[in-house]
Amino acid sequence: MKVESLKKVYSMKGKKEFIAVNDVSFAVNKGEIFGLLGPNGAGKTSTIKCICGLLQYDAGEVLVKGHSMQRSRTKGLNHISAVLEGNRNIYWRMTVEENLEFFAGINGIASGKTKQRRDYLLKQFQLEEQRNVVVNNLSRGMKQKVAIVISLITDKSIILLDEPTLGLDVGMSQDLRQLLRTIAKEEGKTILLSTHDMKVVEETCDRLVIINQGKTVAHDTVENLMKLTNQHNYRIQMKDCIPAEIKQKIKQITVKFNEQKNDSSFTYQITIHNPNDLFEIMNLLKISNVELISLERTNYDLEEVFMNLVKGVEKNEISS
Amino acid sequence: MKYLHSFWAVTKREWIELRRYSFNSLVGLALYIGMFAALFSGAKYIGQNNYALNDSLEGFLISYALWFMAMAAFSDTANSIIDEARKGTLEQLYMTEIPFVWLLISKNMISTIIFSSLFFIIVQFQMLITGIQLHVDIISIFVILFIGLFSLYGIGLIMAGLGLLFKRIQNLLGASQFIIVGVMIVSPTDIPLVKLLPFVHARELIMSIMRRGISMFQFSLYDWLTLFLNSSFYIIVGVVLYKLAEKEAFKRGMLGQY
Ligand SMILES: Nc1ncnc2c1ncn2[C@@H]1O[C@H](COP(=O)(O)OP(=O)(O)OP(=O)(O)O)[C@@H](O)[C@H]1O
Numbered sequence: 336m337k338v339e340s341l342k343k344v345y346s347m348k349g350k351k352e353f354i355a356v357n358d359v360s361f362a363v364n365k366g367e368i369f370g371l372l373g374p375n376g377a378g379k380t381s382t383i384k385c386i387c388g389l390l391q392y393d394a395g396e397v398l399v400k401g402h403s404m405q406r407s408r409t410k411g412l413n414h415i416s417a418v419l420e421g422n423r424n425i426y427w428r429m430t431v432e433e434n435l436e437f438f439a440g441i442n443g444i445a446s447g448k449t450k451q452r453r454d455y456l457l458k459q460f461q462l463e464e465q466r467n468v469v470v471n472n473l474s475r476g477m478k479q480k481v482a483i484v485i486s487l488i489t490d491k492s493i494i495l496l497d498e499p500t501l502g503l504d505v506g507m508s509q510d511l512r513q514l515l516r517t518i519a520k521e522e523g524k525t526i527l528l529s530t531h532d533m534k535v536v537e538e539t540c541d542r543l544v545i546i547n548q549g550k551t552v553a554h555d556t557v558e559n560l561m562k563l564t565n566q567h568n569y570r571i572q573m574k575d576c577i578p579a580e581i582k583q584k585i586k587q588i589t590v591k592f593n594e595q596k597n598d599s600s601f602t603y604q605i606t607i608h609n610p611n612d613l614f615e616i617m618n619l620l621k622i623s624n625v626e627l628i629s630l631e632r633t634n635y636d637l638e639e640v641f642m643n644l645v646k647g648v649e650k651n652e653i654s655s
Numbered sequence: 656m657k658y659l660h661s662f663w664a665v666t667k668r669e670w671i672e673l674r675r676y677s678f679n680s681l682v683g684l685a686l687y688i689g690m691f692a693a694l695f696s697g698a699k700y701i702g703q704n705n706y707a708l709n710d711s712l713e714g715f716l717i718s719y720a721l722w723f724m725a726m727a728a729f730s731d732t733a734n735s736i737i738d739e740a741r742k743g744t745l746e747q748l749y750m751t752e753i754p755f756v757w758l759l760i761s762k763n764m765i766s767t768i769i770f771s772s773l774f775f776i777i778v779q780f781q782m783l784i785t786g787i788q789l790h791v792d793i794i795s796i797f798v799i800l801f802i803g804l805f806s807l808y809g810i811g812l813i814m815a816g817l818g819l820l821f822k823r824i825q826n827l828l829g830a831s832q833f834i835i836v837g838v839m840i841v842s843p844t845d846i847p848l849v850k851l852l853p854f855v856h857a858r859e860l861i862m863s864i865m866r867r868g869i870s871m872f873q874f875s876l877y878d879w880l881t882l883f884l885n886s887s888f889y890i891i892v893g894v895v896l897y898k899l900a901e902k903e904a905f906k907r908g909m910l911g912q913y
């Protein structure tokens with residue numbers, strides 16, 4: 336599956352236009368889990384809807400097994416199924432099994448033919464007990480599972496999942512991530528999932544693209560990106576200001592150095608390449624004779640990853 | 656074959672919904688019959704059982720039952736599309752290789768069976784209440800309804816298209832009930848052009864079946880042709896306009912917004 340220079344413009348009331356997806360390109364290989372990462376409003380849902388033929392795009396192309404989703408939508412749909420935002424693909428007034436039969440049916444598959452697959456999937460997703468329960472009575476996490484099972488019932492090769500872990504508690508989210516990996520591996524499905532949760536990507540995806548305000552910010556393997564972003568960040572809180580000369584020395588060691596004055600203390604935000612640099616910094620701090628209040632490792636969350644990447648882009652633009 | 660499986664799936668879904676949530680429809684049915692009983696006793700009180708009134712009462716009885724059914728048929732498509740767009744299942748229906756219009760037609764055919772049954776039930780109650788005896792030739796009436804209702808589904812599709820784009824069309828649906836009342840009352844013998852309205856000829860045919868005991872085999876080719884062309888015209892116009900709305904919805908991304 337391939338997305339090439341995809342562009343989606345929403346025309347708003349009063350003739351204003353809004354570019355939701357701008358020149359996004361990526362390719363998803365067979366059997367991999369691919370992440371589409373971005374904050375709210377980044378254009379994840381729009382991109383996914385373009386891929387599954389629910390949204391007409393303005394430029395670029397989406398190719399599913401070589402079929403354009405604009406020109407030969409039906410052929411492309413032969414290979415795709417999707418769960419869109421918030422498990423809304425289910426009939427809440429029907430039972431789990433009735434839903435499965437219905438969605439297999441409207442895809443042209445006789446309900447008798449899917450019996451085995453239903454059994455297998457319900458077992459895989461631990462939904463056997465809920466088989467005859469009306470969906471409305473299930474918990475949110477269970478509904479999400481049912482939604483995903485529905486997308487798998489037709490056994491298409493590409494599965495699109497829009498924010499599959501949104502609103503789930505930690506345990507359920509973990510559960511689901513595990514399941515997705517199992518499904519990708521055992522059934523050789525190609526999975527594209529969108530999320531704003533770095534952790535989901537880190538744990539499940541092979542490769543990813545990060546988009547922000549419709550634009551690609553990064554496109555890489557997860558491993559590389561983690562290396563790039565997981566520099567060592569520490570927050571040091573001191574009772575008083577560090578003397579200027581020592582500050583200077585610390586600055587030479589760190590990649591990034593940031594001082595902030597609080598009410599009764601000073602906070603230093605530092606980034607270093609090598610954790611061993613910390614020894615030297617601590618030495619310098621000891622010499623300074625200022626009382627240390629706390630030292631903590633600050634991990635990057637998604638926001639910071641973004642900041643970093645967006646900044647990186649800007650820097651490149653300036654230097655080139 | 657694929658089409659058959661999808662038709663069957665839609666049938667099952669409708670059946671499940673009907674069975675599990677029939678209470679609402681039963682209440683509606685009871686309300687209609689109650690209202691009819693009230694109207695009837697009023698009319699009888701005023702008319703004191705004279706012959707001319709009794710004659711027009713027959714017409715009233717049939718029109719009333721047809722009105723109930725026509726309203727249901729006509730708002731059925733629009734309501735269900737808007738409902739599914741709101742819930743998010745509409746997008747899923749659009750993601751199959753089976754064309755969405757086929758799913759709609761499947762649903763309409765099943766609805767016709769349900770609505771016709773309701774029609775027969777209402778008529779039965781009405782005959783009981785009024786003591787008027789009509790010819791309930793189930794097969795003939797059903798065949799005419801099956802073809803005739805598609806004209807109303809066509810109008811329903813236009814409404815559904817509007818609903819996709821403008822969301823709040825409940826008021827429009829409400830207002831159009833009165834148009835349906837018109838369709839049930841105006842007579843093509845006074846103004847021939849009225850025959851071009853949706854369902855009017857079907858209504859005329861059902862009237863002759865029920866009041867004069869004519870069977871569908873006695874209808875002329877002209878009758879069949881008018882019935883068939885009327886329904887074809889409206890369903891085709893409905894599908895075309897719905898497709899246009901759908902195209903716009905694809906552009907604006909409105910298939911799943913609530
Ligand atoms: N149908 C629409 N009409 C107009 N603008 C839209 C429409 N759908 C989305 N947008 C706008 O396009 C932008 C991208 O939306 P999109 O839903 O694709 O983002 P997202 O990455 O999925 O965000 P979220 O995390 O909130 O789901 C948003 O600013 C949104 O307001």
Ligand SMILES: [Mg+2]
Pocket residue numbers: 379380381420497
């Ligand atoms: Mg979204």
